[in-house]
Amino acid sequence: MTIGSRRDVLGGIGAGVVLAGLGSGRALGAGVGSPRKIGYAVVGLGYYATRQIMPNFANCEHSRLVALVSGTPAKLEQYGTEYGIPKTHRYSYADFDRIRDNPDIDAVYIVLPNSLHAEYTIRAAQAGKHVMCEKPMATSVAECRAMIAACRKAGRKLMIGYRSRFEPYNRLAIELARGGHVGPTQLVTAEHGFPIQPNQWRLDKPLSGGGSMMDIGIYSLNAARYLTGEEPVSVSAVESTDRSDPRFRTVEDRVTFALRFPSGVIANCISSYSSAHNGYRVVGTKGWIEMEPATPYVGQAMTIRKDNQTQSRVLPAPAKNQFAGQLDHLAECVLNGTDPIVPGEEGLADLRVIEAIYRSAAEGRQVSLSA
Numbered sequence: 001m002t003i004g005s006r007r008d009v010l011g012g013i014g015a016g017v018v019l020a021g022l023g024s025g026r027a028l029g030a031g032v033g034s035p036r037k038i039g040y041a042v043v044g045l046g047y048y049a050t051r052q053i054m055p056n057f058a059n060c061e062h063s064r065l066v067a068l069v070s071g072t073p074a075k076l077e078q079y080g081t082e083y084g085i086p087k088t089h090r091y092s093y094a095d096f097d098r099i100r101d102n103p104d105i106d107a108v109y110i111v112l113p114n115s116l117h118a119e120y121t122i123r124a125a126q127a128g129k130h131v132m133c134e135k136p137m138a139t140s141v142a143e144c145r146a147m148i149a150a151c152r153k154a155g156r157k158l159m160i161g162y163r164s165r166f167e168p169y170n171r172l173a174i175e176l177a178r179g180g181h182v183g184p185t186q187l188v189t190a191e192h193g194f195p196i197q198p199n200q201w202r203l204d205k206p207l208s209g210g211g212s213m214m215d216i217g218i219y220s221l222n223a224a225r226y227l228t229g230e231e232p233v234s235v236s237a238v239e240s241t242d243r244s245d246p247r248f249r250t251v252e253d254r255v256t257f258a259l260r261f262p263s264g265v266i267a268n269c270i271s272s273y274s275s276a277h278n279g280y281r282v283v284g285t286k287g288w289i290e291m292e293p294a295t296p297y298v299g300q301a302m303t304i305r306k307d308n309q310t311q312s313r314v315l316p317a318p319a320k321n322q323f324a325g326q327l328d329h330l331a332e333c334v335l336n337g338t339d340p341i342v343p344g345e346e347g348l349a350d351l352r353v354i355e356a357i358y359r360s361a362a363e364g365r366q367v368s369l370s371a
Contacts, residue, residue, distance in 0.1 A: 041067035100127035137347025139209030166325030183285030193272025211251030217271025224267035
């Protein structure tokens with residue numbers, strides 16, 4: 001997600017009226033003998049969009065940046081000039097729905113505060129565009145379902161921005177853990193957190209939908225799910241928040257939660273806005289696989305303990321980093337008519353567990369997750 005002040009976020013973003021019907025546009029498949037790149041519009045020009053996503057279009061094989069959407073005219077001018085985006089392809093939030101008339105835009109990448117994900121996903125689908133939406137997918141299960149339904153009705157792809165699924169070390173960790181490299185998995189520990197700075201939209205619950213659990217904690221949750229390949233059947237959670245800290249007037253700080261999976265695997269997880277963590281460990285009957293750090297933008301490191309030996313696993317530098325890999329994955333899905341590995345249903349699965357985590361912490365009891 002993008003990082004910025006509450007004032008920057010609110011400036012220019014209207015509630016927006018969801019329009020009915022589908023927009024016109026050119027066929028999205030590659031023509032015979034004329035492969036092309038999928039054109040993206042980036043919606044929201046905060047830190048993550050401008051420092052991580054947009055620069056990585058240069059590393060893509062199948063994707064290109066063709067349009068920008070922002071409520072700040074100065075940003076549209078600055079980044080439009082930097083990336084060679086013509087003025088006709090620069091949109092405000094007020095005229096966002098005009099993207100339906102731009103055949104250069106095949107997909108949008110929504111990098112807005114969490115509470116706006118559902119609205120702009122639905123509007124993009126109704127404008128006839130495929131959608132990449134940052135995580136968390138939305139602020140509720142109900143919103144997630146509405147987003148999935150809108151994209152399905154429009155016949156458009158919906159993918160959630162789980163960048164770690166395109167990072168080589170995390171991909172290897174999944175392969176090794178599910179393949180029983182250190183024996184059948186018995187336990188997963190996953191810890192993510194950082195000391196958050198004040199005056200961010202993330203600390204404003206109407207915009208974020210929650211605190212650390214809706215932000216950095218999703219990395220712990222998603223890792224537990226993708227390392228096991230299972231969906232949890234129950235959750236127990238405890239929250240610890242210093243309400244005298246002005247950062248936490250409306251959102252939570254630390255959440256410790258335990259997930260139980262159908263196979264019997266237990267995942268012990270941490271989400272925090274006041275302590276630094278970035279790692280996970282998969283413990284099997286014959287050893288363990290550890291990532292520390294696990295999910296930063298760069299610098300992942302893997303250590304494996306097996307047969308009484310502990311060794312680092314070093315991978316060659318990839319031809320394409322996780323950001324370019326993510327962008328190109330949706331593009332390939334559009335061009336080939338395939339489904340993303342992290343579709344809207346993946347985001348829905350995380351929100352379903354997050355709602356149960358909040359309920360468990362509030363009620364002080366284990367919460368079951370029905371099928």
